[in-house]
Amino acid sequence: MTWQGLELVAWGIPWTLAVTAGAFLLGAALGVPLCAMHVSRSRVLHGLAVALIVALRSIPPIVWLFLLYFGVGSGYLKVGAVQAAVVALGLITAANMAEIYRGALRSIHPGQWDAAQALGLPVRSELVDVIVPQVFRVTLPSAATYIIGLLKDSAIASTIGVAEITYLANFLSRKQFNESLTIFAFAGMLYILISLPLAALARLADGRLRARVAQ
Amino acid sequence: MVRQAGAETIVKVSGLGKFFGAHKVLDGVDFGMGVGEVLAIIGPSGSGKSTLLRCLNQLEPHSEGVIDICGSRIAADAPLSRRDLNELRRRAGMVFQSFNLFPHMSVLRNVSLPQERVLGRKRAEADERSRALLDRVGLGAKADQYPARCSGGQQQRIAIARALALDPKIMLFDEPTSALDPEIGLEVLAVMQELAEGGMTMIVVTHEMHFAETVSDRVLLMAEGKILEEGPSVEVMRNPKTPRAQRFLQAVMNR
Numbered sequence: 001m002t003w004q005g006l007e008l009v010a011w012g013i014p015w016t017l018a019v020t021a022g023a024f025l026l027g028a029a030l031g032v033p034l035c036a037m038h039v040s041r042s043r044v045l046h047g048l049a050v051a052l053i054v055a056l057r058s059i060p061p062i063v064w065l066f067l068l069y070f071g072v073g074s075g076y077l078k079v080g081a082v083q084a085a086v087v088a089l090g091l092i093t094a095a096n097m098a099e100i101y102r103g104a105l106r107s108i109h110p111g112q113w114d115a116a117q118a119l120g121l122p123v124r125s126e127l128v129d130v131i132v133p134q135v136f137r138v139t140l141p142s143a144a145t146y147i148i149g150l151l152k153d154s155a156i157a158s159t160i161g162v163a164e165i166t167y168l169a170n171f172l173s174r175k176q177f178n179e180s181l182t183i184f185a186f187a188g189m190l191y192i193l194i195s196l197p198l199a200a201l202a203r204l205a206d207g208r209l210r211a212r213v214a215q
Numbered sequence: 216m217v218r219q220a221g222a223e224t225i226v227k228v229s230g231l232g233k234f235f236g237a238h239k240v241l242d243g244v245d246f247g248m249g250v251g252e253v254l255a256i257i258g259p260s261g262s263g264k265s266t267l268l269r270c271l272n273q274l275e276p277h278s279e280g281v282i283d284i285c286g287s288r289i290a291a292d293a294p295l296s297r298r299d300l301n302e303l304r305r306r307a308g309m310v311f312q313s314f315n316l317f318p319h320m321s322v323l324r325n326v327s328l329p330q331e332r333v334l335g336r337k338r339a340e341a342d343e344r345s346r347a348l349l350d351r352v353g354l355g356a357k358a359d360q361y362p363a364r365c366s367g368g369q370q371q372r373i374a375i376a377r378a379l380a381l382d383p384k385i386m387l388f389d390e391p392t393s394a395l396d397p398e399i400g401l402e403v404l405a406v407m408q409e410l411a412e413g414g415m416t417m418i419v420v421t422h423e424m425h426f427a428e429t430v431s432d433r434v435l436l437m438a439e440g441k442i443l444e445e446g447p448s449v450e451v452m453r454n455p456k457t458p459r460a461q462r463f464l465q466a467v468m469n470r
Contacts, residue, residue: 111311114311114315115316115317118378119329120333122301122332134317134319212361
């Protein structure tokens with residue numbers, strides 16, 4: 001494998017990161033209202049959230065991607081490949097993050113709500129000052145695990161022509177098919193190299209937060 | 216000790232009932248108390264003591280009857296708006312069995328945050344008040360630690376300081392020492408006794424019979440969601456009239 005070959009595949013890193021980060025940010029944001037709907041007292045909202053989460057999680061990511069890119073994108077709206085990948089993975093992430101938030105919410109001791117209410121804190125403060133920071137701490141390790149999973153799932157964006165790591169590796173291996181093994185091994189190594197600092201960062205943040213509370 | 220109590224009514228409960236599903240946990244509860252009084256609520260587990268206390272500040276909305284507390288009137292069919300509720304809760308401080316300090320905030324923040332959010336105090340002003348209260352409960356040195364680094368007894372005293380920081384008219388204690396070693400519980404009881412002597416109006420749900428007898432002015436003895444006996448502490452504790460109350464007191468006093 002030539003230096004140019006390495007360089008070409010490495011050019012996929014920004015797109016891999018963009019799809020992963022875009023999908024995660026979208027999902028982390030959309031997961032909040034979805035979780036709120038799920039724990040809502042309204043049966044309609046709750047039912048809607050359950051249906052959405054089931055649909056988003058049971059259909060394979062690649063089917064969602066094709067649905068958005070070839071289905072919606074060809075007929076009704078003009079959807080670019082990167083947008084389609086971010087939205088498809090983002091929606092699935094929203095469903096998973098909603099469940100992660102819900103689990104974290106349930107892990108908060110009911111006494112925390114009692115105390116916030118008994119002190120007469122306004123609803124906004126009850127959530128922003130008391131509940132959300134605790135939910136965030138509980139969520140952090142699961143969210144980090146999920147991002148690393150998402151990083152790998154971003155490879156399916158190659159199927160619709162997003163020029164990320166897997167797409168470029170595939171492209172190169174077609175031209176130099178006798179070097180496919182090295183090319184894909186290199187692609188795999190890039191994923192590892194991105195995952196490692198992510199995991200380390202998550203551990204560091206988690207450790208910091210714990211150390212502060214246990215001071 | 217005897218206080219000049221009952222001059223002005225601060226709590227009046229009439230016909231209070233509470234259902235959990237089909238199960239009636241409070242049934243026809245009536246009582247009143249005056250400013251400066253210390254009322255102990257005792258009785259076997261599951262008798263509705265804690266539920267009664269939680270109805271007073273509406274952590275549990277009641278199902279029947281009327282509660283007048285600190286100038287708010289709450290009828291079962293006319294619950295308060297969140298704004299009115301928060302106003303009531305500012306005047307009625309509560310201390311829980313499980314302390315319920317906010318674990319992600321320093322001790323100082325735990326006491327200062329509610330003052331800032333509820334009373335609109337400035338940070339510096341709130342911190343000054345917090346430090347004074349923490350000193351008062353003997354924990355000035357813990358201000359910058361996190362709750363996890365404090366013992367149960369210390370956490371409960373911090374929780375008391377947090378509630379006091381909002382200048383409540385009445386303090387509601389929900390089994391404040393039940394989660395503590397008997398020895399550690401004493402330091403919390405000492406703070407409560409000092410509060411009582413300072414004239415604070417208090418309702419204390421408790422299993423601490425000595426505290427009920429010596430610190431409180433009056434005792435309510437509850438069983439099966441009803442008030443069985445009510446009267447001056449020593450009288451209720453030493454000469455219960457009903458067989459059920461006699462049985463309960465026999466069991467808890469002679470151990």
